[in-house]
Each structure stands twice: as C-alpha cells, then as structure tokens.
Amino acid sequence: MTSGQAIRLVLKPAVFIAGLGPAGWLAWAIATGHLSPNPLSDLTNETGLWTLRFVCITLAVTPLRRLTGWNALIRFRRMVGLFAFFYGTLHFLTYVIADRFAGLDFPNGIVAWSTVGNLLVSIGDDIYKRPYITVGFTAFTCMVPLAATSTAGMIRRLGGRRWQALHRLIYGSAVAGVLHYWWLVKADLSSPQRYALIVGFLLLFRLLWARFRGAAPAAARSQALTGS
C-alpha cells in the first residue's frame, strides 16, 4: 500500500470516524439520559466547545506541517475544517431551538406563520443586543463561505490564490469564537483563556513564519554577496 492509499483508505476514514465521535457520544448521552438535569444547556456548551476545538485543530494543520515537514497533513485539513462547521451548525441550531424557539410566545399556536416571524425577530434581536451573541454569530457566519467553497470544483473556480485569501476568514472565525466564549462565562476565565492562548499561538506562528521566510532569502543573498 502506498502512502497515498494509506491516507485515503485508512487514515482519512479513521479521522472521519473520530470527528463524528463527539456527536455520536452526545446523541448516545441524550438517548440514555447521561447528561445533566439541564441537557439543553449541556448540548449548547458541548457543541460550542467542539466547534472551537475543531477550529483549533484546523488551524494547527499548517504549523504542524511546517514543523514536521509532513506535507500529507494538508489532506486532512478540509475534513477537519468541515467538522468545525458541522459542530458550529449543531451549536447554532441548538441555540435557535433551545434558547430562541423555546422562549417564544405562541399567540396563534406553535404551527403558525407568526412563529416563524417571531423566531427571526428573536434571533435578530439577540444578535443585535448581546455582544457575546454578536461575536458568536460572526464566528459562525465566517465559516459558511468556507464550507461552501470547500469542494475541489469551487477551489478551481475561485483560483488558488483567491480561494486562499477567502479562507483566511477562519482566523476571524477563531478569534470571534474565543471572544464569544470569553464573554459568556461568569467568573472563571481559565477555559476561554486556554483557547485564546492556543488560537493566539497558532496565529502568531503564521506571522513569525512569514517573517522568517521573508528574511531567509535576504540572508542567503547577503551571504552570497560577502562570498562566505
């Protein structure tokens, strides 16, 4: 088996199954009553945390590849990024259903056009009024075009350079995601701080790497000039 085959036939399916793990576990926990007495809150928290974790893993691909020289890592990036979007979508849907829909009035019954309108107003109002919701929604919105342009066809249509520029949106998503988490906790900031540190490091790495890479040819040139 070539390394390409190993990736395609073994490693990719393994990563895929691992990525589904948290969702599978949550589904099992709901079905068997293994969540706390406030399962909707658990579901919100867990899907949010897993979104952030998958965003971090996605952001770690490039630094890891640079450090290890194992370029095949790039072949997992799309899948991990799509898992971030998957958990982000679950998180957003949980919010829409458990936090917004469940809090509505139903003057004309639940199945009514007014329910749809009230739900949209309730979501829009919350995004407008609550800064942690605003940044959370921003973080999620940033991921939508990335997921939509994740296919090979879209990469081709956009062209590599433009595609790459667009996909820098994940930096914004990551920062907004951490801010969302930071602003919603009550007193103990240690967990959002951990994520801020990780995201900060992963972004800083890119900055430093660009610098080093920029500096390298110059250093080589000056070496050539002095003849050493």
Add this chain to the structure above:
Amino acid sequence: MSPMLIKPAFDIRSSEITDKTLYVNRREFIRAMTATAAAGAGLLAGPGAVVEAAEPAPHGRKLDKLRKSPLSVTDEKPNSWEQITTYNNYYEFGIEKDSAAIYAHTLKTEPWKVVVEGECNKPASYTLEDILKGETLEERIYRLRCVERWSMVVPWVGFPLANFIKRCEPTSKAKFVEFHTLNDPAQMPGVRVPVLRWPYKEGLRMDEAMHPLTILAVGLYGEVMPKQDGAPIRVVVPWKYGFKSGKSIVRIRFVEQEPLNTWKLSAAQEYGFYSNVNPSRDHPRWSQATERRIGEFFMRKTLMFNGYGNQVASLYAGMDLQRNY
C-alpha cells in the same frame, strides 16, 4: 478531462514546496516553537470536559415532625431529588453544575459552629444544636430562580431566619446582616482557585432578613440537607436570585453599612446588592424575562420577585429597582 489534469496541481501548490533557503532557519525555528506547540496540544486536550451525570446525593436522616407551611408553593411540582442534588452552583466545590455533587462528600458538617458577631447583644459561637433548639421545622416549597436563567421548585426544610435573629438581639445599629460561607481549602477544592474572593459573602437588609419568607434551611425533601445543597445550614431567600442565598453558613454578622457581597465584588455592573428576581431588569449580557424550569423544554415567563410580589413588593416601595438591581 480537464479536472483530471488540474486536480493534482491543487494537491501540492508551488507555494507549498519548501523553499531550500528555509532549511537553514527551520532548525532554529522548530526549536523555538516545538515546546510551545506541545504545550498548546496539551492544553487543547486538557479541557476535554466530558459531561457526566453526577450521582444524586445519598439519602440522609429523616427529619421528624415537620410542619406544613402556608407559604409553600402548592400549584407547581417540586423538582426531583436527583435534579436538586446534581445540578447547582456551589463554587466552593468547583465551577461546574455537578462539581458540588461530585466533591461535596468531603465536607464535614458535624460538629458545626456559626459565629454570630457585630451589632448585637448576644455575640457567640453557636453550635448547630443551639441554633435549632426550640425551633419547629417547616417544609417550605419555594421556587428558586438562578441568575443564569434556570429555575427549580425546591422543598426545603427550615425555620424563619427572623427567629434566630431575635435570639441574637441585634442593636439599633444593625441595619444589615452578612452571611459567610465556610472557606476551607482542605474540604472544598473550589476555594483553592481564586475564581471568586473567598470566603463567599452575602447580605440582606434587616427587613429582608426578618421577612417571614426568609429561612434558615437545614433539610430537603424531609431529610437532612445534602452536602451539595449547602449543609448543614443555609439561607434561602426565594424572591432573589439563587446566589443571594448563602450555603454552609459559618458566620453571621450584624452591620450598619450595606455589606459588599461576593458577586457584586466580582462584577458590580452585573450583580448588585439587592438582586431581586426582576424580568424587566436584564443582566447586561442576557435577558431575564424568561427562564427554563429544569426538566422542561419551553421557557417560562420569569415573575417579578419570582412570584412573591404580594408578600415582598412593599419592602421596596419607592425604590428604583432598575438602579438598585
């Protein structure tokens, strides 16, 4: 056909082929970054908080001769023993909702003493037995509204705080009462972390403390108070957000000035001294208009003073409750 030709080009873009001059720098770069990366990976794996259903509290000694109270809620079903003993905030044991259920077994509730001090004629260290002497325990089924937008109905067992306050004979200078929760790192893992300024302090205005709804609770569901719910003795003020009701009380202090309660100290723009349940006064970060009763899907409308307005609204006559939140 063209996709076949083009596709490989995307697998390895020219920009991704490592520049040769880079090898020189890479070694240093790697050395500088590897340690940090390893730390980062550790951190990522670290907070893998897995939700686990904490075990409900073991059942304790039955409390005899309980009196029913006309102040109890009658039209709402109390939450279950399991819900009440596995889901609450008790930061002295950790910040998660199940922290107290998991860690509170280390709390030693016997013997227990409460120090009474400040502006009163009977300052002393009272044992729990002293405090309970002559009191008839009542069942008080109260709504409990957490500031985080969840609520429960809890069948407490206790007696009016007013009874005990009278025995302490506060002087005319006593305008407020302050309550301190136990702060013992040996028994409480949460206080080893400076998440809040320990010990946890709460306070009430004298008339609030003397109100017949305000109780010292020593039991739940007709049994001795489970450790995770504030054993052996705690305050319950049903018309205020849950955090106003201090748990595992070790000190009661009569004071002239409004005490600075712990959450106000932590974030004064979010948590005030009064902290009356008020659907029209939003928390700066979220609405307080609705709440989720534990066990329900659809949210309920939060009631002014948590539904105890008839009994307590007069305490705040003429006060601006938007400012005095």
